Amino acid sequence: xxxxxxxxxxxxxxxxxxxxxxxxxxxxxxxxxxxxxxxxxxxxxxxxxxxxxxxxxxxxxxxxxxxxxxxxxxxxxxxxxxxxxxxxxxxxxxxxxxxxxxxxxxxxxxxxxxxxxxxxxxxxxxxxxxxxxxxxxxxxxxxxxxxxxxxxxxxxxxxxxxxxxxxxxxxxxxxxxxxxxxxxxxxxxxxxxxxxxxxxxxxxxxxxxxxxxxxxxxxxxxxxxxxxxxxxxxxxxxxxxxxxxxxxxxxxxxxxxxxxxxxxxxxxxxxxxxxxxxxxxxxxxxxxxxxxxxx
Numbered sequence: 001x002x003x004x005x006x007x008x009x010x011x012x013x014x015x016x017x018x019x020x021x022x023x024x025x026x027x028x029x030x031x032x033x034x035x036x037x038x039x040x041x042x043x044x045x046x047x048x049x050x051x052x053x054x055x056x057x058x059x060x061x062x063x064x065x066x067x068x069x070x071x072x073x074x075x076x077x078x079x080x081x082x083x084x085x086x087x088x089x090x091x092x093x094x095x096x097x098x099x100x101x102x103x104x105x106x107x108x109x110x111x112x113x114x115x116x117x118x119x120x121x122x123x124x125x126x127x128x129x130x131x132x133x134x135x136x137x138x139x140x141x142x143x144x145x146x147x148x149x150x151x152x153x154x155x156x157x158x159x160x161x162x163x164x165x166x167x168x169x170x171x172x173x174x175x176x177x178x179x180x181x182x183x184x185x186x187x188x189x190x191x192x193x194x195x196x197x198x199x200x201x202x203x204x205x206x207x208x209x210x211x212x213x214x215x216x217x218x219x220x221x222x223x224x225x226x227x228x229x230x231x232x233x234x235x236x237x238x239x240x241x242x243x244x245x246x247x248x249x250x251x252x253x254x255x256x257x258x259x260x261x262x263x264x265x266x267x268x269x270x271x272x273x274x275x276x277x278x279x280x281x282x283x284x285x286x287x288x289x290x291x292x293x294x295x
Contacts, residue, residue, distance in 0.1 A: 011071040018053055018074070025162065027199040031208070032114065032143065033059035035193060035225065039141055040110045047108040047133055049092040049126065050116030054078030057085060057112070066106070068092055092116075092126045098133075107135040114143045117171055127183040134230050140185060142226040146192060147172055148219070176226055185228040192221025240264035247274035250283045257287065 022029050033056060040046060042061035051057050051067030052074050065085040069075050078087045090097025111130055117123050130140055145153060156162035177187050195212045196204055212221050240263065244256055257269055273281045
């Protein structure tokens with residue numbers, strides 16, 4: 001791999017050509033935007049690390065969006081194209097930018113790392129930064145190239161149908177899972193998409209929408225997606241609602257409540273009566289009046 005400074009220099013030189021290259025591979029980038037938009041509801045608070053020109057961040061329609069990239073030129077392009085979003089220059093492997101008081105109390109619903117892990121020198125350190133901006137419900141969405149596609153990607157660069165990129169570390173699913181685990185995240189979903197990254201009428205619909213989801217075939221998808229969340233540390237008690245639907249269950253109503261073990265901070269029982277003919281509704285009312293101070 002190149003050094004970090006060589007990577008920075010590369011992205012500075014290619015920043016103003018990036019949009020043209022994205023347009024040449026419009027189908028791939030539109031597909032990526034669609035997948036992320038499907039995962040991330042519009043109106044969320046979103047942070048993208050390694051945001052490039054900001055196209056993906058804008059595509060998910062955040063209520064509040066922040067993009068971070070170490071390329072001054074890319075950040076300049078992003079700010080020009082999407083003035084409604086917030087972009088800052090920073091190295092996501094270095095805590096200097098995240099120590100800025102302007103970001104001290106910010107948390108996000110979704111944090112995106114798209115096509116960025118494969119060029120980082122210290123992936124673990126970058127993932128460590130994510131904790132600063134996470135709350136209990138935060139989801140981390142990662143996409144990266146499937147390492148099985150390395151020969152095809154290199155061929156595309158050689159034929160100049162894909163923009164040449166810095167040498168990759170080509171992390172596997174397993175590598176990413178382990179790095180997330182080390183940094184205190186758990187994977188809740190992972191999948192692969194895109195067997196054909198170029199637009200071919202009808203074939204794209206059949207292959208990318210259906211065939212890629214089949215067992216074994218899915219292993220060949222170009223893009224790995226990983227969704228993770230912070231580990232829940234310690235034990236928390238929540239209030240609990242217990243729903244009991246009943247029809248002709250007069251003899252079981254009281255026992256259903258009395259035999260339910262005590263758990264959670266508090267419990268409420270919601271009994272739903274389904275047009276019984278044996279007096280279930282009256283029994284519900286009786287039990288409510290009889291044991292309301294116990295349960």
